[in-house]
Amino acid sequence: MANKTKIAVFASGNGSNFQAIADSAATGALQAEIMLVVTDRPQAYVMERAQQAGIPSFAFIPSAYESKQLYEEMLKEKLEQLNVEWIILAGYMRLIGPVLLEAFENRIINIHPSLLPAFPGKDAIGQTLAAGVETAGVTVHYVDAGMDTGKIIAQQSIAVRDRGREEVEEEIHEIEHRLYPATLQRLFAQ
Numbered sequence: 001m002a003n004k005t006k007i008a009v010f011a012s013g014n015g016s017n018f019q020a021i022a023d024s025a026a027t028g029a030l031q032a033e034i035m036l037v038v039t040d041r042p043q044a045y046v047m048e049r050a051q052q053a054g055i056p057s058f059a060f061i062p063s064a065y066e067s068k069q070l071y072e073e074m075l076k077e078k079l080e081q082l083n084v085e086w087i088i089l090a091g092y093m094r095l096i097g098p099v100l101l102e103a104f105e106n107r108i109i110n111i112h113p114s115l116l117p118a119f120p121g122k123d124a125i126g127q128t129l130a131a132g133v134e135t136a137g138v139t140v141h142y143v144d145a146g147m148d149t150g151k152i153i154a155q156q157s158i159a160v161r162d163r164g165r166e167e168v169e170e171e172i173h174e175i176e177h178r179l180y181p182a183t184l185q186r187l188f189a190q
């Protein structure tokens with residue numbers, strides 16, 4: 001078996017993108033090993049998914065640390081102990097700070113449910129629909145210090161004209177679950 005890329009997945013919520021990545025890694029389509037799932041919300045459903053998939057997880061409470069620098073140093077040490085090469089954000093609701101950005105330079109990736117640079121930040125699907133544009137979509141991008149501002153790696157669009165939020169949301173998530181593992185595999189194979 002070819003070398004697998006060692007990754008950590010950071011998530012704060014449901015974890016359906018974590019699931020898609022884990023499923024793709026399990027079939028071998030994505031040549032990666034998830035060394036750790038990290039969450040800043042111990043009650044997040046992603047923790048249950050990790051347990052069911054038999055993948056180690058780690059929950060921390062940011063407010064228990066004096067600063068982002070301190071909890072990122074703690075995370076950095078953990079990830080380095082596990083020889084993690086890439087950090088994959090999947091619904092992680094915090095900005096990444098200088099400690100992790102420097103330790104994993106150009107090796108932190110995020111997925112966002114809009115056609116960036118349009119509609120960064122929270123509730124991107126709601127922002128897209130409220131703006132009345134005709135096209136929504138998904139972006140996979142490198143993470144920098146900004147909010148959804150890093151270099152774009154892959155995008156896929158869908159038509160949203162005259163469609164309800166639920167239907168659009170469902171299609172966006174379906175796209176995410178295919179696009180994210182496929183894009184990661186392309187990156188890791190480079």
Ligand code: GRF
Pocket residue numbers: 011013014015016017018090091092111112113176
């Ligand atoms: C996804 O829409 C992702 O694009 C965004 O947060 C959501 C996470 O969903 N960054 P899930 O927790 O992976 O189900």
